Amino acid sequence: MSLTTLMHEAAQLDTESQRKLIGYLVSLRDEQMPGHRQEMARRIDDQTPEKWLTLDQLDAKLAMLDS
Numbered sequence: 001m002s003l004t005t006l007m008h009e010a011a012q013l014d015t016e017s018q019r020k021l022i023g024y025l026v027s028l029r030d031e032q033m034p035g036h037r038q039e040m041a042r043r044i045d046d047q048t049p050e051k052w053l054t055l056d057q058l059d060a061k062l063a064m065l066d067s
Contacts, residue, residue, distance in 0.1 A: 010021055030037045053061070 008020060013021065
């Protein structure tokens, strides 16, 4: 099955099924990237306002990852 087909099928899922699929994919990524889960938890828990991003800044950073 192609990635395009998978993406189309995922778009047809109900919200709860999409959430479960997202959770599954994140768990796969965590298995492939040792320490990823701990690093993300550390960053989420960081209360330093100087390190926070606006939604626009986050969108820009994510766009850079896609290119």
